[in-house]
Amino acid sequence: MKLNICRIKLEEVEALLKKIVPLIEDSNVVKVGVALTFYGACEMAAKDGIKVLFSGLGSEEIFAGYERHKKSTDINKECLSGLIKIYERDLYRDDIITMSHAIELRLPFLDTKLVSYALKIPERYKIEGEKGKDNEKSEGNDQSNKIILRDIAKELGVPSEFCERKKKAAQYGSNFDRAIEKLAKQKGFTYKSEYLNTFLDKNGGKILRLGVLFSSGKDSHYAMHIMQKQNYEVACLITLKSKNKDSYMFHTPNIDLAKLQAECLEIPLIEQETSGEKEKELKELEKALKTSKERYNIEGVVTGAIFSNYQRERVEKVCDKLGLKIFSPLWHMDQEHELRQLVKLGYEVIIGSIAADGLTKQWLGRKIDDKAINELIKLNNKCKINVAGEGGEYESLVLDMPIYKKKIKITDSETIMDNECTGRFVVKKAEIISKCK
Numbered sequence: 001m002k003l004n005i006c007r008i009k010l011e012e013v014e015a016l017l018k019k020i021v022p023l024i025e026d027s028n029v030v031k032v033g034v035a036l037t038f039y040g041a042c043e044m045a046a047k048d049g050i051k052v053l054f055s056g057l058g059s060e061e062i063f064a065g066y067e068r069h070k071k072s073t074d075i076n077k078e079c080l081s082g083l084i085k086i087y088e089r090d091l092y093r094d095d096i097i098t099m100s101h102a103i104e105l106r107l108p109f110l111d112t113k114l115v116s117y118a119l120k121i122p123e124r125y126k127i128e129g130e131k132g133k134d135n136e137k138s139e140g141n142d143q144s145n146k147i148i149l150r151d152i153a154k155e156l157g158v159p160s161e162f163c164e165r166k167k168k169a170a171q172y173g174s175n176f177d178r179a180i181e182k183l184a185k186q187k188g189f190t191y192k193s194e195y196l197n198t199f200l201d202k203n204g205g206k207i208l209r210l211g212v213l214f215s216s217g218k219d220s221h222y223a224m225h226i227m228q229k230q231n232y233e234v235a236c237l238i239t240l241k242s243k244n245k246d247s248y249m250f251h252t253p254n255i256d257l258a259k260l261q262a263e264c265l266e267i268p269l270i271e272q273e274t275s276g277e278k279e280k281e282l283k284e285l286e287k288a289l290k291t292s293k294e295r296y297n298i299e300g301v302v303t304g305a306i307f308s309n310y311q312r313e314r315v316e317k318v319c320d321k322l323g324l325k326i327f328s329p330l331w332h333m334d335q336e337h338e339l340r341q342l343v344k345l346g347y348e349v350i351i352g353s354i355a356a357d358g359l360t361k362q363w364l365g366r367k368i369d370d371k372a373i374n375e376l377i378k379l380n381n382k383c384k385i386n387v388a389g390e391g392g393e394y395e396s397l398v399l400d401m402p403i404y405k406k407k408i409k410i411t412d413s414e415t416i417m418d419n420e421c422t423g424r425f426v427v428k429k430a431e432i433i434s435k436c437k
Contacts, residue, residue: 004048006040013179016040021199023100024093025207028230029192031093033171033180039097040174046101053098057090058083058109062118063146064126065167068332070145073309075123083115084316088300088325121148193229200231209235210327211289211298213315214269216258218342218349218368218396219304219330219388225345225403226329227302235296237262237269238288242281253352253395254427257408263432264404268296286318293322300325306333306390335388339373348400348407353424356393358383364415364425368396397427400435409433 008016013036020035021027045053060066061082064075072078091107098105108114128144145167153163171177177192184195212224214237224234239258262269272288274281292298301319305312305328312328319326330338342349349368354360358379366372376387385393400407410430417423 004044006044008040010179010182014183017196017199021196024096026093026231027193027196027200029180029196030171032196033177035093035097036176037170037174038094042097042101042103045103050103052104052106054106054108055094056109057094057107058086059146059149061086062109062115063149065146070127071332075127076119077309077313080119081316191229197231207232208299208325209233209297210300210302211236211238211292211296212302213304214239214258215304216255216261216397218347218398219306221398221401222338222342223302223304223329225401227327228403234267235298236292237267238292239269239271240274240285240288241271242274253424254397257397257427257430260408260430260432261398264406264408266405282314282318286322289318289322289324293324298324300327302327304330306330306335306338306388308390335386335390336373336377338388339368342368343370345402347398349396349398351394351425352397353395354393355422356383356385357421358385359394359421361415361417361423363394364423365413406432407435
């Protein structure tokens with residue numbers, strides 16, 4: 001079959017961005033990079049009089065093609081979670097672009113019957129390695145994902161060159177991500193997202209109004225920060241105050257400081273008390289989200305989950321019931337990378353509690369800086385703790401971050417130890433001060 005190739009010069013990219021960013025109503029770097037590639041393909045198709053385009057979108061989700069699938073403890077649940085988010089993440093963008101060229105988009109991999117069947121395929125046929133040791137057919141193949149799809153392609157006669165090719169995302173294979181980076185630097189922007197924001201319709205407002213599940217710790221802060229950078233509006237913060245200090249779902253150390261943090265952010269806060277009983281917490285979460293939806297018209301919820309399937313799945317369940325989209329921008333982010341980014345961006349974060357071998361009283365109240373991160377990595381190698389504390393090894397408290405209008409100063413505190421590796425840094429008094437102090 002004839003292959004059409006479109007070559008775009010760097011100086012032509014900005015003109016495309018002026019069309020595409022307002023069209024997809026998004027300045028997310030990944031979405032825009034993919035959109036540039038897809039838009040170019042649609043332009044060529046329209047010139048050739050093409051009325052229907054087929055897309056492979058969905059194959060990564062149902063056959064486990066992403067890195068996060070390899071890291072998941074339940075691959076098919078991770079596939080389903082990705083499918084729930086695929087409209088917000090990919091489909092809306094692609095549908096808008098094809099419609100703007102009077103082209104119909106068809107997605108065979110999202111056929112309902114195929115999706116239903118694919119989600120029942122045992123994970124060993126999707127991912128090779130620890131979860132697929134008995135799959136000898138892929139021996140010698142340096143790929144370890146979408147095994148069943150690759151094997152079927154071979155049976156159909158597709159050359160191995162294509163069946164076993166490593167995945168390369170559209171924005172990288174097309175060099176559009178590099179082009180955006182170059183243009184951003186030329187225009188004096190530190191971040192690509194800041195540059196892309198300049199193309200959004202300033203009168204069009206933000207993409208969606210969101211509520212943030214806000215714990216007072218680093219992960220919820222950073223997740224909120226990322227969504228704001230991507231032009232989402234944070235309408236409110238939602239804090240669950242558990243009576244159970246060992247809550248299954250919610251952060252408890254120094255949770256009362258969420259009120260001061262909300263003042264520093266100048267974003268309204270909704271506080272909801274919860275008993276801390278395992279499944280009753282979901283009812284109380286639902287009540288808080290209902291209040292947020294009624295009071296602030298939120299359309300989605302942001303969580304700071306990184307690897308906790310327990311937390312994310314339960315939040316997804318409640319959001320689905322209430323018709324709210326869910327965003328987990330830190331999901332499966334490299335833990336060291338997250339901490340390094342916080343330091344690089346100027347976050348002031350301290351350790352609020354500890355509960356793991358290797359962590360001692362000296363860690364309580366300690367600032368997370370590069371030296372602390374290096375020590376956490378050593379502890380990870382020795383004791384297998386999560387560097388970012390995702391397993392409950394430690395909890396954090398944010399005192400300052402880039403979008404705080406003011407910051408928090410602790411004036412009185414107490415350290416309480418239950419044993420040599422479990423304890424809490426209790427803030428007894430704190431105040432809001434100017435950033436210049």
